[in-house]
Amino acid sequence: MTPLLEPVPDVPVHVVVMGVSGCGKSTIARALHERLGWEFAEGDEYHPRANVEKMASGRPLMDEDRWPWLRTLADWTRERDERGESTVLSCSSLKRSYRDLLRNGGAGTYFVHMHGDKGILLERMESREHFMPPTLLESQLDTLELLEPDERGVLVDVALPVERAVRVVLAHLQ
Numbered sequence: 001m002t003p004l005l006e007p008v009p010d011v012p013v014h015v016v017v018m019g020v021s022g023c024g025k026s027t028i029a030r031a032l033h034e035r036l037g038w039e040f041a042e043g044d045e046y047h048p049r050a051n052v053e054k055m056a057s058g059r060p061l062m063d064e065d066r067w068p069w070l071r072t073l074a075d076w077t078r079e080r081d082e083r084g085e086s087t088v089l090s091c092s093s094l095k096r097s098y099r100d101l102l103r104n105g106g107a108g109t110y111f112v113h114m115h116g117d118k119g120i121l122l123e124r125m126e127s128r129e130h131f132m133p134p135t136l137l138e139s140q141l142d143t144l145e146l147l148e149p150d151e152r153g154v155l156v157d158v159a160l161p162v163e164r165a166v167r168v169v170l171a172h173l174q
Contacts, residue, residue: 012084013038015038015087015173018092018099023115025112028090028169031166036086041090047069051065067101080106094140094144096145096151099151
């Protein structure tokens with residue numbers, strides 16, 4: 001992808017690409033990073049070892065497992081916000097309360113909710129190597145709370161090709 005030829009925003013923007021496992025959040029977040037040139041963080045890389053081991057063993061994370069991880073991601077965003085830098089982050093952000101915490105990282109936080117057909121999600125999970133087993137998809141779907149009308153963000157269909165999904169996001173950011 002060619003870099004976006006837009007000026008750097010006056011206020012830092014923090015794009016959080018969210019959704020359940022297999023939705024393509026990492027792929028879309030990396031594509032946005034490449035297009036915008038903003039610093040990128042893969043949320044999975046910030047999970048404590050205990051969280052990864054718990055998920056890999058087929059046990060879903062509970063809120064008490066997620067809060068320290070989410071605070072770390074909010075701190076990561078806040079550090080860049082204070083320097084005036086925009087960011088792209090991939091993070092499941094399944095609940096409104098999790099997104100509220102992430103918004104503390106910067107006023108310009110914007111959510112890209114990758115959402116779609118359960119069959120597509122399951123197929124993607126089964127075809128990749130990842131610590132999150134496909135058996136946990138149902139627990140993530142049960143936990144998922146859709147973006148609410150007062151939350152800055154956009155819902156993007158997981159079935160869209162990557163470049164098209166990126167164009168949808170960029171159109172909504174402008």
